[in-house]
Every structure is written in structure tokens, then in C-alpha cells.
Amino acid sequence: MEAELSFWAFSTNVILPRLSEGILVTLKLTLTSGFIGLILGMLVALLRISGIKLLSYFSLFYITLFRGTPLLLQILFIYFALPTILANYNIDLVIDAFPAGVMALSLNAAAYFAEIFRAGILSIPKGQSEAARALGLSKKQTMLLIIIPQTYRRIIPPLVNELSALTKETSLVSVISLGELLYTTQRVGAKYLRIWEVYLWAGIGYLLIVLILSAIALRIEKKLEQKGGV
Amino acid sequence: MLPINSNEAILKIKNLNKKFGTNEVLKDISTEIKKGEVVVIIGPSGSGKSTFLRCLNFLETPSSGEIIFNNTVISSASNEKSLNIYRSKMGMVFQSFNLFPHLSVLENIILAPKLVLRKSFLKARESALKLLCLVGLESKIDAYPNSLSGGQQQRVAIARALAMNPEVMLFDEATSALDPELVGEVLKVMKELALSGMTMVIVTHEMNFAKEVADRVIFMDKGLIVEQGTPKNVFENPTEKRTIDFLRKL
Numbered sequence: 001m002e003a004e005l006s007f008w009a010f011s012t013n014v015i016l017p018r019l020s021e022g023i024l025v026t027l028k029l030t031l032t033s034g035f036i037g038l039i040l041g042m043l044v045a046l047l048r049i050s051g052i053k054l055l056s057y058f059s060l061f062y063i064t065l066f067r068g069t070p071l072l073l074q075i076l077f078i079y080f081a082l083p084t085i086l087a088n089y090n091i092d093l094v095i096d097a098f099p100a101g102v103m104a105l106s107l108n109a110a111a112y113f114a115e116i117f118r119a120g121i122l123s124i125p126k127g128q129s130e131a132a133r134a135l136g137l138s139k140k141q142t143m144l145l146i147i148i149p150q151t152y153r154r155i156i157p158p159l160v161n162e163l164s165a166l167t168k169e170t171s172l173v174s175v176i177s178l179g180e181l182l183y184t185t186q187r188v189g190a191k192y193l194r195i196w197e198v199y200l201w202a203g204i205g206y207l208l209i210v211l212i213l214s215a216i217a218l219r220i221e222k223k224l225e226q227k228g229g230v
Numbered sequence: 231m232l233p234i235n236s237n238e239a240i241l242k243i244k245n246l247n248k249k250f251g252t253n254e255v256l257k258d259i260s261t262e263i264k265k266g267e268v269v270v271i272i273g274p275s276g277s278g279k280s281t282f283l284r285c286l287n288f289l290e291t292p293s294s295g296e297i298i299f300n301n302t303v304i305s306s307a308s309n310e311k312s313l314n315i316y317r318s319k320m321g322m323v324f325q326s327f328n329l330f331p332h333l334s335v336l337e338n339i340i341l342a343p344k345l346v347l348r349k350s351f352l353k354a355r356e357s358a359l360k361l362l363c364l365v366g367l368e369s370k371i372d373a374y375p376n377s378l379s380g381g382q383q384q385r386v387a388i389a390r391a392l393a394m395n396p397e398v399m400l401f402d403e404a405t406s407a408l409d410p411e412l413v414g415e416v417l418k419v420m421k422e423l424a425l426s427g428m429t430m431v432i433v434t435h436e437m438n439f440a441k442e443v444a445d446r447v448i449f450m451d452k453g454l455i456v457e458q459g460t461p462k463n464v465f466e467n468p469t470e471k472r473t474i475d476f477l478r479k480l
């Protein structure tokens with residue numbers, strides 16, 4: 001019966017209600033993984049520039065590992081392989097699709113974010129930390145109050161790029177049957193056999209999220225620009 | 231020139247060495263700086279003047295040697311915390327100003343007094359205002375550094391250093407990055423500071439300024455103190471060949 005509905009009727013009655021559930025899951029995935037990824041990425045970046053060899057090598061290893069292997073593999077590994085490894089150590093862990101997806105996406109995004117943070121921190125002239133240290137500020141105070149705040153404006157554009165990439169990469173989590181936008185799209189398409197309509201709307205859905213993220217970033221950038229132009 | 235407040239040395243520098251790799255930049259430098267003394271360091275490019283200043287407040291860790299600051303020994307063995315406290319008592323003014331561009335003039339000045347000296351905002355603001363009047367920039371209190379001229383930025387940088395009530399002020403070519411017409415306003419502030427009895431170590435190429443304010447002039451070359459004395463002695467009757475050559479080229 002749905003096969004006879006017009007494009008608009010089918011879209012509004014069938015596709016959009018279903019896909020909007022998928023979009024919500026995609027948004028949740030993006031925001032949760034983005035948030036965790038940012039914090040983790042900052043930590044990894046700080047380890048990398050800590051000047052402590054062991055930590056710096058660990059960080060480099062982490063970044064290389066997560067940027068050097070496919071995200072799809074990382075998702076499958078965490079969802080399927082990790083529980084079997086842990087089982088060998090008598091740890092009984094079943095990871096649901098959503099936490100597994102968040103875990104893979106955050107770990108992966110952190111590696112990319114870390115490089116952005118590191119580049120941002122290294123781009124601040126040395127005179128800034130020297131002036132802060134000369135005033136008696138500790139290393140930590142210098143990093144938190146002088147260096148990092150100056151990186152915000154420079155790192156926002158690459159961070160948004162990365163966040164957009166992350167939005168699109170959440171679609172890979174469909175392989176572990178998590179009902180995000182792409183998975184939902186495939187299901188709806190298969191059920192009603194109206195393929196191009198559903199994929200069109202899915203595309204629009206991703207585009208919307210990315211555009212909204214960019215718009216928010218632009219506003220933040222403008223705000224920062226008014227404050228000293230740094 | 232000016233009477234030095236006492237004979238008490240505020241800084242004793244003992245056998246200071248600094249190497250970058252195999253490059254010996256400071257070679258066994260020893261000297262004393264007295265309370266209230268204004269010491270001007272001159273010398274050719276690459277002679278180690280900046281490195282010497284930066285070793286004085288441990289922005290650069292000396293390879294060996296120690297500094298005795300009011301009877302406290304500061305060396306590469308000192309812990310991070312005592313180095314931070316030591317640095318807070320040594321004001322430093324850089325060639326490139328190094329104001330914090332994301333903070334307003336007021337925030338630049340009160341940041342360290344609040345964090346390091348644990349002053350209240352009101353107290354810190356009060357002394358910031360006084361210092362801004364001193365450097366003639368009270369109207370710029372809420373401005374951001376990028377909106378100021380180089381001379382204004384450097385005067386704010388001086389006020390920022392003074393806000394920590396330092397016992398010694400270090401100046402590394404404070405006017406070298408300035409347009410010629412802005413040099414005077416910064417030198418004026420430095421001169422007033424010298425007259426007020428501040429202990430100062432100044433690296434500069436402004437020889438007239440050196441003659442005017444220095445109690446002692448140190449000529450450095452290749453990591454060594456080649457010659458030192460009153461401005462009159464060093465500028466008018468230098469005894470070392472390297473000093474004579476350097477002064478002739480000016």
C-alpha cells in the first residue's frame with residue numbers, strides 16, 4: 001500500500017518519523033563520542049608534549065594505532081573481539097551496541113583531536129609561556145590559563161572538521177546493528193522497497209547535523225573574535 | 231652615578247655555565263648585583279647576553295653554577311616550587327612584550343598577583359591602577375593588547391612585571407622591537423624606575439641610555455665578562471681590545 005503513496009506522503013508519513021528516531025541516535029552518538037573524544041584527546045595531547053619520554057611514546061603509540069587502522073575494524077573489534085578476550089580472563093562483559101559504538105568512536109576521535117590540540121598548543125609563541133613562567137606561574141597554570149585559551153580560535157575550524165567527519169563516521173556503527181540513521185534507513189528501505197527516497201532523506205539528515213554543528217562553531221568563533229581577537 | 235642603597239648583594243652569581251649541546255654560551259660567569267644597582271649589559275650579537283638574563287631567573291637552566299638570592303641558593307637542584315617563587319620575585323621584560331593577547335590590560339596585570347601572591351581582586355586591581363598611572367596608561371585598563379601600540383604594550387608589560395613587587399627587574403632589549411618614535415616613552419619609564427631605586431639588569435643597545443642610568447656597565451663577548459665598570463670607565467676609557475673594537479663599531 002505504501003508503495004503507491006506519493007513521494008511527499010510517503011516521506012512525511014513513513015520515512016521521516018522512522019528516520020528521525022535514527023537521527024536522534026546518530027546525534028547522541030556524535031555528541032557523546034565527540035565530548036568524550038575531546039577530553040580524551042586533550043589528555044593524549046598533553047601526554048604527547050609532557051616531555052616525559054614514556055608518556056609521550058605511549059601517546060604516539062595510541063595516536064598511530066587509532067589513526068593507522070580502519071575505524072570499522074575498531075568498531076568490530078570492540079563489539080565482537082573484546083568480550084571474547086576478556087572472557088579468557090574470566091571477565092564476563094557484554095557490551096551493548098551503543099556503548100561499544102561510543103567507545104570505538106571516542107577512542108578513534110581522540111587520536112585525531114589529540115593531533116589538533118597538539119598542533120594548536122605548539123603554535124602558540126614560546127614567549128607566551130616564558131612570560132607566564134617569569135611571573136611565577138607554574139607549568140600547569142601556564143598551560144591551563146595562558147596557552148590553551150589562546151588555542152581555542154585556531155583549533156575550532158579543524159575541530160569542527162573532525163566533528164563533521166565523526167558525524168558521518170557514526171554511520172559505520174550500523175554494522176553492529178545499532179539503530180542510528182544509516183541502519184534505520186537500510187531497514188526502512190528494505191521494508192518498503194522504496195530505496196532512493198529513504199537514502200535521499202538520510203543524506204539530508206547527515207547534512208543537517210553537519211551544517212548545524214558548523215553554524216554553532218561559527219558563532220563561537222565570532223564570540224571569541226570579539227574578545228581580543230585571539 | 232646614583233648612590234647604591236647599600237653594599238648588600240641581592241644576587242650573587244657563582245661560576246655560571248651554560249651549554250647548548252657543545253656550544254658553550256656562558257663560560258664560568260661570576261658577579262654580584264647589589265641592591266638598588268642598575269647594571270647594563272652590552273656586547274655583540276650572540277655573546278650570551280640574553281642567555282645570561284634568562285639564567286638569572288631560570289627560564290634557562292644553567293649547566294652548572296649557582297645563584298644566591300638574598301642568602302638562598304638557587305641552582306639546577308632547586309625544586310620546581312621554589313623556582314616558581316624565585317621567578318615571581320624577578321620581574322622580566324622581553325623584547326617582544328609577550329602580553330597575553332586573550333586577556334585585557336587589567337587581566338594581564340592582575341593574573342599573577344592573584345594566582346601567585348594570592349591577592350584579592352580588589353587589592354590587585356588597586357595596585358594595577360597605580361602601576362598603569364605610573365606608566366601613563368590608566369585609560370587603557372580595559373583594552374586588549376592587540377589594540378595598543380608597541381610602546382604601550384611594552385609599558386603594560388613593565389607594569390605587569392612590577393605588579394609582582396619584584397626585587398630585581400630584568401630587561402632584555404626592551405626597546406629593540408619598537409619603532410624609533412616609541413623608544414623614548416619606554417626608556418622614560420625605565421629611567422624613572424631606576425631613579426626609584428629598583429635593582430635592574432638591563433640588556434640594551436641604547437648606549438646613551440646606558441651612560442645615563444647605569445651604575446655599572448658590563449661588556450660581554452663570547453660568553454665571558456670581558457670588562458666592567460662605571461659607564462665613564464667602560465665607554466670613555468675601555469682597556470680591553472674587544473671592548474674598544476665593539477664601541478668603535480657603534
Ligand SMILES: Nc1ncnc2c1ncn2[C@@H]1O[C@H](COP(=O)(O)OP(=O)(O)OP(=O)(O)O)[C@@H](O)[C@H]1O
Binds near residue numbers: 250253273276282
Ligand atoms: N635555546 C637555544 N638553543 C640553542 N642555542 C641557543 C639557544 N639560545 C641561544 N642559543 C645560542 O647561544 C648563543 C648566545 O645567544 P644569546 O641569545 O644569549 O645572545 P645575545 O647576546 O642575546 O645576542 P643578541 O644581541 O643577538 O640578542 C648564540 O650562539 C645562540 O645561537
Ligand SMILES: [Mg+2]
Binds near residue numbers: 279280281403
Ligand atoms: Mg639577546
